[in-house]
Amino acid sequence: MPITAIVTGGAGFIASHVADALIARGDRVAVVDDLSSGERERVPDGAEFHRIDIRDAAALRALVSDLRPQAIFHLAAQADVRVSVEDPGRDADVNVRGTAEVLEAARLCDARVVFSSTGGAIYGEVDVIPSPEATPCAAMAPYGVAKLCGEHYLELYNRLYGTRHLILRYGNVYGPRQDPHGEAGVVAIFFGKLVAGETPLVFGDGSQTRDYVYVGDVVRANLAAFDYAGGHTVFNIGTAVETSVNDLLAECQRAAGTDVMPELRPARLGELSRSALDVSLAGRELGWRATTPLGEGLSETLRSIAR
Ligand SMILES: NC(=O)c1ccc[n+]([C@@H]2O[C@H](COP(=O)([O-])OP(=O)(O)OC[C@H]3O[C@@H](n4cnc5c(N)ncnc54)[C@H](O)[C@@H]3O)[C@@H](O)[C@H]2O)c1
Structure with missing residues (x-):
């Protein structure tokens, strides 16, 4: 059954590929992006485009109320580690507040959120490599802290409202x-x-x-995550x-x-x-593994x- 999906950050690198894949399988896709680092040309032809800042709660809620999507693939982010070091306030504003606004908007229509997070940047320096999801988080930059905080919000919503949102922690895509x-x-x-x-x-x-994972494999992980019916919330997505x-x-x-x-x-x-990320959980639960050498x-x- 085709779904309606919002892809935040769809004028960016990874999310534009996610939008492509959804369109290719016949879904209705709306891209939300403020074009702060994205490019309008990356938005696939078959997608609607809405130039919205995810921190703009009113605009985001109006769109969600109108479209009533089943899925929100949330990839919009201040995704530059060095910018986060130079301007942690802006990084937190987009990556924490922005994620909270996406979760609030999703509540309006019970959309499932698949959140793009990060492996290496939240685990920090580790003893165990490849690192499993249970690795203690000790980020080395504000970006990792903000992404982890976004994850905490998402898990909070799952506890508070019974949602089944999911987190994908990527290697270097x-x-x-x-x-x-x-x-x-x-x-x-x-x-x-x-x-x-x-x-x-x-x-x-x-x-x-680093753990380099091809964008096509990451797209498949997003699609598998939306379909996932099991009880886990956090998955590493890399090659190990x-x-x-x-x-x-x-x-x-x-x-x-x-x-x-x-x-x-x-x-x-x-x-x-x-x-490098231990990806055995994604293999077992999502039936996913990276296949691109x-x-x-x-x-x-x-x-x-x-x-
Ligand atoms: N590229 C990687 O290796 C990697 C690794 C781990 C996690 N991630 C995560 O994956 C996601 C996508 O990363 P990417 O590499 O494609 O980044 P990207 O910078 O290419 O895409 C991010 C998009 O978000 C948009 N955006 C930024 N702030 C916004 C806002 N306030 N409102 C609306 N749109 C906004 C940008 O314009 C851009 O189009 C991010 O969440 C990132 O943290 C990426």
Whole structure:
């Protein structure tokens, strides 16, 4: 049965792919985005577009009352870790207050919220890798604290109102449409430099690891989450594989057919040394696992940049 879905942040990287997938299976999709970092061109043709700030409670509630969606895929966020360090107030305003407003709006029509959260950024430096969902959270930047706070609101609503909202904690998502000009998204930044024949920058010694997961796999996780009927609320979404920045750059070089030496810069404040997510719960409960090998995902990403 087709559903009506609101996708917040749908002019952004990941959410525009979620909107694509919903449209492809015949759902009615409304994108909510204030275009603060998103681009109107990313919103798929088949989606309605509403330029709304998620903190604008009245506008959000009016839209939800009108559309009466079954699902709200909540991806709108201040998603830049470094911006959160420079301006924690703004980060909290969008990521905490904005999430609270989305949850309040969802109550008007009993929509199920699937919230995009983060793994590495909320777990912080950890002893156990890959890290399961039960890992104690010790964020190293305001962004992680705000995302965790958004999660707490969501769990509170589940307890208070009996909703069945879900949380997906992503690894480092990469793929077509990621912004190479931003601070986040090392894959897009590396390819941006390599394609332009410029020298890529590596912060620290490049041994820091991340869990790189392809955007198409993350989209499937969102769809599986909406359909989930079990009792769990929080799921890691990644590959469980650690890839160092140096190895990632080597893979990007291979895909782009270049071998430009990187320029090394001092490590950045709050940057984690290691991160990878244990995804066995998502495998068991959602029947989901990442299926796109890194090399394949990188080639697809590069092809989209070259197009
Ligand atoms: N990219 C990753 O590796 C990654 C990792 C973990 C979690 N996440 C989460 O996934 C989600 C999507 O991330 P992304 O990388 O696609 O980011 P993105 O910056 O490309 O997309 C975010 C979108 O939200 C919109 N937005 C920001 N503030 C808004 C507001 N107040 N009202 C309405 N719209 C607003 C932006 O304009 C943008 O289009 C975010 O919630 C992010 O925290 C991303």
